[in-house]
Amino acid sequence: MKTLVQQLKSAFRIESVATVDNGVQVTWKDGHESFYHNLWLRDTCHSPKCFQPDTLSLNSGEGEGHDPLKMPLNPIPQTVKIDGEGNLDIIWGGEEAGHHSVYNPSWLRVHCQKDPALKQGRKPLLWDSSLEIPHFDYHEVMKDEWVLLDWLEKMVELGVAIIDNFPKNKASFQLLVERVGPIQERYHPTHIFTLDTSNKLAGNIHHAYQYMERLHNHTDHISYNVPPRLQFLGCIEYDNPDNDKQAYSTLVDGFKIAEVLRTQQPKFFELLTQEYVPTGRRRVAGVEEKVSPGEKNTKKYQWETYHRQHVINLDENGVVYQIRYHENDRVPLNISHDKIQDLYAAYQAFTALAESPEYSAEFLIAPGQVLVNDNWRLLHGRTAIHNPGLRRILLGAYMKPETFRSRRRILLGKKSGMPDMWLMGCSDRALEILADRMNP
Numbered sequence: 001m002k003t004l005v006q007q008l009k010s011a012f013r014i015e016s017v018a019t020v021d022n023g024v025q026v027t028w029k030d031g032h033e034s035f036y037h038n039l040w041l042r043d044t045c046h047s048p049k050c051f052q053p054d055t056l057s058l059n060s061g062e063g064e065g066h067d068p069l070k071m072p073l074n075p076i077p078q079t080v081k082i083d084g085e086g087n088l089d090i091i092w093g094g095e096e097a098g099h100h101s102v103y104n105p106s107w108l109r110v111h112c113q114k115d116p117a118l119k120q121g122r123k124p125l126l127w128d129s130s131l132e133i134p135h136f137d138y139h140e141v142m143k144d145e146w147v148l149l150d151w152l153e154k155m156v157e158l159g160v161a162i163i164d165n166f167p168k169n170k171a172s173f174q175l176l177v178e179r180v181g182p183i184q185e186r187y188h189p190t191h192i193f194t195l196d197t198s199n200k201l202a203g204n205i206h207h208a209y210q211y212m213e214r215l216h217n218h219t220d221h222i223s224y225n226v227p228p229r230l231q232f233l234g235c236i237e238y239d240n241p242d243n244d245k246q247a248y249s250t251l252v253d254g255f256k257i258a259e260v261l262r263t264q265q266p267k268f269f270e271l272l273t274q275e276y277v278p279t280g281r282r283r284v285a286g287v288e289e290k291v292s293p294g295e296k297n298t299k300k301y302q303w304e305t306y307h308r309q310h311v312i313n314l315d316e317n318g319v320v321y322q323i324r325y326h327e328n329d330r331v332p333l334n335i336s337h338d339k340i341q342d343l344y345a346a347y348q349a350f351t352a353l354a355e356s357p358e359y360s361a362e363f364l365i366a367p368g369q370v371l372v373n374d375n376w377r378l379l380h381g382r383t384a385i386h387n388p389g390l391r392r393i394l395l396g397a398y399m400k401p402e403t404f405r406s407r408r409r410i411l412l413g414k415k416s417g418m419p420d421m422w423l424m425g426c427s428d429r430a431l432e433i434l435a436d437r438m439n440p
Contacts, residue, residue: 005086005105012106012437014082024080026088026108034112041090042075044111045101046421056424072096106437107422110430118429121319124377125157126256131361134158138166138370142179149411151372152180152404155230159374160251166234166370173234173395176370181403184228195233195394213386217252217354217379220398222324223279223305227375228398229405234370239391245383247392249371251361252379254323257353258312268346269312275343276308279329308334311350322376325354354379365394376401 005013010029018025023037043066045051050059050066060066078093088103110118134154140147141163154161166172174192177183183191221227233249240246262269283303313322335343353359362383365371373380375398385392409431413423416434426434 007438008086008106009437009439012109013086014088014105014108017080017082017088019077019080022074024077024088024090028109032112032115034108034114036108036111038075038077039073041077041101041103042092042096043071044103045099046103047099047101049099050101051421053421056420104418104422106416106418106434107426110426110433117433118427121317121429122156122432124159124255126259127158127253127361128256128359129357129361131158131160131251131253133160133162133361133363135162135164138163138172138176142175145411145414148179149408149415152408152411155372155374155404156408159253159255159377161372162365163370163372164368166368168234168236168368170395173232173370173397176234177232177397177399180230180399180407182399184398184400184403186398191397193396195392195396213384215381216327217250217360217381218326218328219254219323219379220326220375222309222326223281223307223329225307226401227324229374229376229401229403230399231373231375231380232370232395232397232399233365233372234395235365235367236393236395237391238364238367238393240387241389242387245362245364246387246390247385248362248364248383250381250383251363251373252354252359254325254354254377254379255320257350257356257359258320258323260353260359261312261350265346265349267342268349271339271343271346272311272350273314274310275335275339277311277343277347278306278308278331278334279324279326280304280306280331281329306331311347323379325350325379327351 011032013029015027015029017027020035022039023035024041026034026036028034048059051057052059058066060068072095074094075092075096076094077090078097079089079091081089083089083102086105088105088108090101090103092099092101109115112118134151136147136151141151151161151163163176166176170192174183177192185191186193219227220231238247258269261272281303282305309324311323311325312320313324315321333340333343405428409428412428412431412435413420413426416423416431416437418434423431423434
């Protein structure tokens with residue numbers, strides 16, 4: 001039977017080690033070479049003196065191994081070797097003579113600053129109107145954590161998935177959301193909300209409930225400092241006497257149209273990444289939201305928000321990571337007179353792409369299906385509802401970005417088979433690589 005080390009891909013097995021200048025040079029079985037500074041190695045020591053395996057945090061109390069005032073700035077390794085389990089084994093000399101540190105090789109590899117795989121990141125798959133949405137079975141998601149992980153991976157790749165065969169009730173809908181994590185608290189009285197075409201009171205509160213020509217593509221809650229990440233929409237009922245495409249959902253890949261804009265109109269792209277577009281929402285005293293006609297004792301609430309944001313948001317590498325666009329929530333621009341025409345022209349160009357049939361996927365959320373989409377990436381809307389006889393009831397809920405990210409990180413770590421102490425503190429990209437560290 002192969003040992004654990006023998007089951008690892010060559011990228012995670014150490015071939016040789018050597019002390020070089022003020023650090024350790026590691027050569028891997030796949031030929032890659034890594035350099036780790038002595039101070040970095042000493043600072044990341046996972047020995048019981050330096051790291052608490054129960055709380056998964058540093059032992060930085062008075063007199064402990066990670067006291068920043070006592071950490072030597074020039075630690076000196078006395079011996080460096082590969083132990084019998086393939087780990088990097090160091091006994092320190094100098095000021096900390098005899099201190100023993102052992103480093104998991106897989107963990108070391110995903111902390112190599114020279115490994116291009118770590119810096120490349122995982123690129124989303126951009127799409128247009130030809131999108132084929134991936135489907136997952138509700139019961140398989142609920143019982144199999146690897147199906148759950150596959151679903152979450154599709155959310156990273158495409159930003160959308162449909163869960164089939166959900167039992168069409170609020171309790172089952174809530175269980176699905178909570179399979180990932182807690183539902184995000186809303187400013188409304190309920191955290192699971194109901195979109196019902198027959199609810200006239202709700203239609204007076206928000207345009208999403210109203211009969212209208214069309215609900216234009218948008219992202220939700222952009223006047224929040226941090227908008228919700230995932231949106232869940234579960235269909236309870238759809239009865240359309242006309243049997244046409246009324247109340248069909250529409251989705252647009254915001255990352256795709258941002259890249260189209262970057263290529264075709266780079267000046268407009270730059271403006272939407274640098275200039276602020278303010279948004280806001282206001283709920284006056286006395287407004288209440290009933291989620292069903294017969295509901296009693298619903299709470300009244302007040303709500304007032306204002307936030308300035310970029311329509312297209314970039315990370316430090318210039319990669320688009322978030323779209324914030326909702327025409328109905330836009331409030332007066334706060335921009336100098338010499339820039340207003342250019343910014344509005346850029347906004348119009350983005351809007352044209354968001355509404356273009358070339359990039360908009362159109363489909364029905366059928367009864368028993370839950371549409372899950374990434375609200376940081378996708379714009380969503382729906383086609384018109386012009387027949388008062390149409391019945392459409394959706395359950396909805398939101399999820400915070402860290403909740404979605406946390407569940408995925410936990411499952412990636414579990415797939416890696418590594419102890420928690422070596423998973424804590426790894427980047428998302430590192431966890432993706434570790435989850436694929438074993439030979440097939």
